[in-house]
Amino acid sequence: MIPPAEAPAFLGQAGWGNAAIVPLAGDASFRRYFRVIDGGRRAVLMDAPPPHEDPRPFISIAEHLIAHDFAAPQILARDLEQGLVLIEDFGDLRVKEHLDAQPDTELAVYARAIDLLADLHRLPAADVPAYDRAVYQREVGLLREWYCPAIGLAVDTDAYVRAWDAVLPFVEQSASPIVTVLRDYHAENIMLIDRASSHGLGLLDFQDALAGHPAYDLVSLLQDARRDVPPSTEAAMLAHYRAVASPPADFEAAYAVLGAQRNAKIIGIFTRLWKRDDKPRYLSYLPRMWGLLERDLAHPALAPVADWFAANIPADKRHNGLAEFVPA
Known part of the structure; x- marks a missing residue:
């Protein structure tokens, strides 16, 4: 669970340049997740590396759900070419x-x-x-x-x-x-x-x-x-x-x-x-x-x-x- 090499630059452009990147989870796909911590702020970095993964469907459905008052993570920043998406952190209570x-x-x-x-x-x-x-x-x-x-x-x-x-x-x-x-x-x-x-x-x-x-x-x-x-x-x-x-x-x-x-x-x-x-x-x-x-x-x-x-x-x-x- 080493963060992708492009993550620091991506986070810097998103206003999270001083944030720590902590492994959070992987799943049954190629996607990986990291918690991004900057003082009192927290977010989640999704690493959906192309060509294995495409984050666009996640973003589209998240926006659809949010528009109808369901609690999907807000999309804070995105780099579709690198497959990096910064999303709202819902915490740890599954x-x-x-x-x-x-x-x-x-x-x-x-x-x-x-x-x-x-x-x-x-x-x-x-x-x-x-x-x-x-x-x-x-x-x-x-x-x-x-x-x-x-x-x-x-x-x-x-x-x-x-x-x-x-x-x-x-x-x-x-x-x-x-x-x-x-x-x-x-x-x-x-x-x-x-x-x-x-x-x-x-x-x-x-x-x-x-x-x-x-x-x-x-x-x-x-x-x-x-x-x-x-x-x-x-x-x-x-x-x-x-x-x-x-x-x-x-x-x-x-x-x-x-x-x-x-x-x-x-x-x-x-x-x-x-x-x-x-x-x-x-x-x-x-x-x-x-x-x-x-x-x-x-x-x-x-x-x-x-x-x-x-x-x-x-x-x-x-x-x-x-x-x-x-x-x-």
């Missing part, structure tokens, strides 16, 4: 760590996160690409492309595509509106901030937003890849969403399909992070992801996909299929 320390607040905090989504879903979608069939299929294909070879399985690719084609109409033909889908809306990307607007929640990591079904971000929040959300909490929050957003009757089936779609994608991504990017720590999340995927596959709407999994990936090749490679 929802995940808060709930680790105060688990009795889980329902209250999640209810606020649900209320935020309901507010977002009342708005027209941002000017972003559609979450369409091609994207859904490309994403679920990651499980077949990365996980299956990693455990030595040759699977029926054509049947996999057909199975998803059979269930995706539950999402595509839904009566729900097309909304802005943040795509990584979960406890590690939501900050607790001292602000009356946006339910006191700060939003991060939304640069991959697309226009799609409102159930997707609920899945991201309530079937969290990195945190165990009790089924009772998931059920309570879905009931809360139904109370505040009044989704159509087909919402439950779409939620199950998008749950299976997202969880299959993440199994593939986390395997790729190990195989391609030498980040084996993500393998420790796979048992949770398989458990979530199997719960979604139990929904009647997922029968074609569930049949494919039953025929192609035996139970003993799922939850702990890569356990021997997980770091101690």
Whole structure:
């Protein structure tokens, strides 16, 4: 986590020339984050190096969210050629760590996160690409492309595509509106901030937003890849969403399909992070992801996909299929 060589000059031009640069975080992409400290001022430096990353979508969605009174970080300075963006610092209190320390607040905090989504879903979608069939299929294909070879399985690719084609109409033909889908809306990307607007929640990591079904971000929040959300909490929050957003009757089936779609994608991504990017720590999340995927596959709407999994990936090749490679 050494700051990019261009950072001091960039910060100097932005009026932060005397600031200290302290490592803050990296993530599953090429992006890195640093805290910039100058006396009593703090900001966050995003390093999104081209050609691997493009900060423009983050800036565009941040500005869209801010314009509608959601708490996305203010953009303080930018250098798109270098991939450097100076943004507002929301502090250190992520929802995940808060709930680790105060688990009795889980329902209250999640209810606020649900209320935020309901507010977002009342708005027209941002000017972003559609979450369409091609994207859904490309994403679920990651499980077949990365996980299956990693455990030595040759699977029926054509049947996999057909199975998803059979269930995706539950999402595509839904009566729900097309909304802005943040795509990584979960406890590690939501900050607790001292602000009356946006339910006191700060939003991060939304640069991959697309226009799609409102159930997707609920899945991201309530079937969290990195945190165990009790089924009772998931059920309570879905009931809360139904109370505040009044989704159509087909919402439950779409939620199950998008749950299976997202969880299959993440199994593939986390395997790729190990195989391609030498980040084996993500393998420790796979048992949770398989458990979530199997719960979604139990929904009647997922029968074609569930049949494919039953025929192609035996139970003993799922939850702990890569356990021997997980770091101690």
